[in-house]
């Protein structure tokens with residue numbers, strides 16, 4: 001599946017009247033995980049209320065123990081504070097990293113903004129080393145923008161009150 005096909009699918013899911021917010025996010029995780037061989041685990045974390053922590057909202061792939069991640073901890077927690085994309089070609093080279101599975105070799109985390117605020121992120125793990133390219137970064141950034149618009153339109157923010 002190329003990026004424009006993926007974006008079209010995401011657009012369809014977002015505009016489907018049958019899906020609520022949870023189902024939409026679940027379907028987007030599944031779509032990406034099933035159609036991109038290097039996406040082994042796909043999840044969305046959002047800020048947990050006013051706490052300085054992230055909470056897992058939706059994922060596709062093996063269940064993780066890391067439902068809650070403190071700001072600053074791991075790749076996800078660092079993105080919650082930096083507001084920057086974080087592409088990790090080799091997770092073994094990271095000191096501040098939370099391992100979800102011994103099979104994971106690389107990771108990408110892209111923040112999700114609403115009204116200028118960093119409210120969450122998409123996190124993808126790969127069993128391949130150095131799996132992620134600029135194309136992944138671009139695709140995931142566009143998907144996050146679409147999801148942000150969707151969440152605002154649905155008046156679904158904050159995700160965790």
Ligand code: SME
Nearest residue numbers: 064074075076097098100
């Ligand atoms: N590896 C992440 C933790 C989340 S799991 O990948 C699902 C991190 O270092 O923040």
